[in-house]
Amino acid sequence: MEHSIVALNPILFMIAALLIIMACYTALDLLTTFLSVEKYKRLLYIGSSCSMGVALWTLNLVIIFTLDNSGVASYNFSTILFSLLLAISLAAVGLLAISYKTELLQITFCSFMFTMALLSNYMMSILTINHSVQYNPYLLVSTLLIIFSIFATALVIFFYFKRVSQSSLKPLSTLMMGGAIIEGYYLLLRVIPIPVDGKDERGDFVQLTPFMLYLVCLVSLFILASLIGSSTIVGRRLAKSDNTVNDIRHALDQSAIVAITDAKGTITYVNEKFMEISQYEEQELIGTNHSIINSGYHSREFFTDLWVTIGQGQTWNGEICNRTKTGDTYWVDTTIVPFMKKGKPYQYISICSNISPRKKAENDLMGSIQELEDMQYAIDQSSIVAITDAKGVIIDVNEKFSEISGYERNELIGQTHRLVNSGLHSKEFFEEMWRTIHDRKVWKGEIRNKAKDGSFYWVDTTIVPFFGVNGKPFQFLSIRYDITERKQTEEMLHRQDKLAAVGQLAAGVAHEIRNPLTSMKGYTEYLQLDETDETRLEYLEIILDEIHRVNEIVEEFLQLAKPQSLNLETKNIVKIIENVLSLTEFDARKKHVSLKLVGIHEEILVNCDENRIKQVFLNFIKNGMEAMPGGGAIKVMAERKEENVQISIIDTGKGMPPEQLRKLGEPFFTTKKSGNGLGLMISFKIIENHLGKVFVESEVNKGTVFKIVLPIKPVKYAWPRKS
Numbered sequence: 001m002e003h004s005i006v007a008l009n010p011i012l013f014m015i016a017a018l019l020i021i022m023a024c025y026t027a028l029d030l031l032t033t034f035l036s037v038e039k040y041k042r043l044l045y046i047g048s049s050c051s052m053g054v055a056l057w058t059l060n061l062v063i064i065f066t067l068d069n070s071g072v073a074s075y076n077f078s079t080i081l082f083s084l085l086l087a088i089s090l091a092a093v094g095l096l097a098i099s100y101k102t103e104l105l106q107i108t109f110c111s112f113m114f115t116m117a118l119l120s121n122y123m124m125s126i127l128t129i130n131h132s133v134q135y136n137p138y139l140l141v142s143t144l145l146i147i148f149s150i151f152a153t154a155l156v157i158f159f160y161f162k163r164v165s166q167s168s169l170k171p172l173s174t175l176m177m178g179g180a181i182i183e184g185y186y187l188l189l190r191v192i193p194i195p196v197d198g199k200d201e202r203g204d205f206v207q208l209t210p211f212m213l214y215l216v217c218l219v220s221l222f223i224l225a226s227l228i229g230s231s232t233i234v235g236r237r238l239a240k241s242d243n244t245v246n247d248i249r250h251a252l253d254q255s256a257i258v259a260i261t262d263a264k265g266t267i268t269y270v271n272e273k274f275m276e277i278s279q280y281e282e283q284e285l286i287g288t289n290h291s292i293i294n295s296g297y298h299s300r301e302f303f304t305d306l307w308v309t310i311g312q313g314q315t316w317n318g319e320i321c322n323r324t325k326t327g328d329t330y331w332v333d334t335t336i337v338p339f340m341k342k343g344k345p346y347q348y349i350s351i352c353s354n355i356s357p358r359k360k361a362e363n364d365l366m367g368s369i370q371e372l373e374d375m376q377y378a379i380d381q382s383s384i385v386a387i388t389d390a391k392g393v394i395i396d397v398n399e400k401f402s403e404i405s406g407y408e409r410n411e412l413i414g415q416t417h418r419l420v421n422s423g424l425h426s427k428e429f430f431e432e433m434w435r436t437i438h439d440r441k442v443w444k445g446e447i448r449n450k451a452k453d454g455s456f457y458w459v460d461t462t463i464v465p466f467f468g469v470n471g472k473p474f475q476f477l478s479i480r481y482d483i484t485e486r487k488q489t490e491e492m493l494h495r496q497d498k499l500a501a502v503g504q505l506a507a508g509v510a511h512e513i514r515n516p517l518t519s520m521k522g523y524t525e526y527l528q529l530d531e532t533d534e535t536r537l538e539y540l541e542i543i544l545d546e547i548h549r550v551n552e553i554v555e556e557f558l559q560l561a562k563p564q565s566l567n568l569e570t571k572n573i574v575k576i577i578e579n580v581l582s583l584t585e586f587d588a589r590k591k592h593v594s595l596k597l598v599g600i601h602e603e604i605l606v607n608c609d610e611n612r613i614k615q616v617f618l619n620f621i622k623n624g625m626e627a628m629p630g631g632g633a634i635k636v637m638a639e640r641k642e643e644n645v646q647i648s649i650i651d652t653g654k655g656m657p658p659e660q661l662r663k664l665g666e667p668f669f670t671t672k673k674s675g676n677g678l679g680l681m682i683s684f685k686i687i688e689n690h691l692g693k694v695f696v697e698s699e700v701n702k703g704t705v706f707k708i709v710l711p712i713k714p715v716k717y718a719w720p721r722k723s
Helices: 002-008 010-036 041-067 077-100 104-128 137-160 166-191 198-202 210-255 272-278 300-311 356-382 399-405 427-438 484-530 534-561 573-590 610-626 658-663 678-689
Strands: 257-262 267-270 316-323 329-341 344-354 384-389 394-397 443-450 456-467 473-482 569-572 593-598 605-608 632-641 644-651 693-699 703-711
Touching: 010 041, 010 077, 010 166, 041 077, 041 104, 041 166, 077 104, 104 137, 104 166, 137 166, 210 272, 257 272, 300 316, 300 329, 300 344, 329 356, 356 399, 384 399, 427 443, 427 456, 427 473, 456 484, 484 534, 569 573, 569 610, 573 593, 573 605, 573 610, 573 632, 573 644, 593 610, 605 610, 605 703, 610 632, 610 644, 610 678, 610 703, 658 693, 678 693
Parallel strands: 593 632
Antiparallel strands: 257 267, 257 344, 316 329, 329 344, 384 394, 384 473, 443 456, 456 473, 569 605, 632 644, 644 703, 693 703
16 A cells, blocks of 8 residues: 555655655754854744644645545645644654753654654544544554654764764755655554555556645745745854954954964964064965974973974963064964864964063063162171061061071061160150151161160161152161171270370379379378377378378379280189179178179180289179169179170169260269279270170169170280280
8 A cells, every 4th residue: 555655646755755855954954053043043943843844744745635535635624734733833842852952862852752743644644534543553653663763863863973064964864854754654554554445556646636736836835935044044144154253353363463374384374463573475474384483492392392282182372482584583472272173183273462562571570670689689688677667567677687686587577676775865866767757858877776685786777768649658668787896996996085085194193193192191190100189090090091092093093094914814704703702792791782693504714814804893793782772682694605705793773874874984974972983994994905895784773784795715815915
């Protein structure tokens, strides 16, 4: 019976087969366009559904009019139309699933709907020509599975074989779907046969009625209209894509340096920007490779890495230094994009932007940074630098600051300069400094600071204020130079000048006073011999005491005028201190002063004149006891300080204000009622002759500290040894 369809009218069957293939192709074409565009989606979906529905329905129409011997179908047009709408509806449901996602589940569902559409149309054709239905259910299920498998295979090939272009897959899938429809009707005719009258089995052609011709023409026009509509939409899309590509290309040509090479790196295209920056003509570049503009700046490994990256299909980004035709160099920020075919690159597009001005600016900036770093290094090596915020809180210091102050960097950050305040300068001194820098002026001056170990150091300071856009200072930069040695030298010279003046005075006065003093002393002692009146004897004793005191002053004058040479010997300074403390212990008890030797458990050898050093210790300890008329305590400490020994004599007396502390050691300046200031002056002189230093710290109502620093290892002294 299945042969009767072709035999009764082969032309009609051929037309139907062509229409089915055209309709399937149109459906797939519209579906592809639907999945790749944003506009006209509804129209494309309807067109694809209608085309697929027509493909499923066409052969059904041929079967109806081929096997209808009674003419019933001609009068049952509504049933034919309903079968068409049913085919379109089922096809639309299947395609709707694919329109959301082209996964295996959706493809399975779509294939099932196509199969059901084919079956329902065949059943409608039987009902149209009023034939009864008789079938074998097992054969029917097998037939439907075969039809379903062919539809599913066609869709899987179309959507999953992405390595092959769709232009090759679309005809193959079209033929498979068309074959599924034709083969489906063929198999259904065998499973559910339609009885045919005897007159038709002779093989006579069934005449094509006008209605059948009109219907075939209508279906053909619909399929052609769908193809034309699809082509129009695709054409518009391609035209729009061409315009977009042209716009993008124009924008790139105006803003970027573009070159295209083949898989071997041979240049096949360059834009005007490339020719402009390289100064080569197009014909000089086409057919060559990029070695023509290689500047030699980059290593061979650089380009090897580049080629490995793009050879693996990865985009390469980097900065390249090229050379122009005239020999000048220029820098480009380069992006090289590989285009792959069958897993291998077939061409490369490089998009570059000229970064020569930026690289020049970077080089200039690096040069400036290097200069600043060199300057900072020079300043750090020679100066003490600190940066504070607007409130004077330290935010940064250099190593020199930590070195001279004795504080670690983390101990200084977050503190103010009160941490190193020596107490020498007055409150008005710092108020004037702050007023100057807040008036946008640079302040310069000399400041004495106090290190962590209690020693003092002088710095020549320059403070530079930095102001913000609001007119308020936001930080201060202080640059200092250590002038401690200069200040000590100035102090020593100042003291020597005073000593020289006092020495000259002493040389003249001592001789003028000493002779009368000798006579006065002699006659006073002579008068004591014959005097019996106790009152007179008391007066004579007072005269002798005063003559003795004047004589001591004259002796001190003579020491200043003509210093005696030092008798240097290696002595244990600890033993000398213990000896001095034993000598003063009785006098200290009388004045209710406790003497204590602290933390000395070792032998510390120094080259010194023992008697002169004892004189200094005795002077400082006696001064301490006299500063505590109501009693108190004196502690003596000796400790190593690198190559020196520091002896500290600490009392708990009334202390001295800064203005008195500055004058300490000057001749005839004293804080005692009966003093003349020469004792401290001579003591300082003795320590200086031993190449040592004396530091004095004092705070009112807390006490005074005399720190004597002497060298430990043997040194050459300023005074000649006694012969």
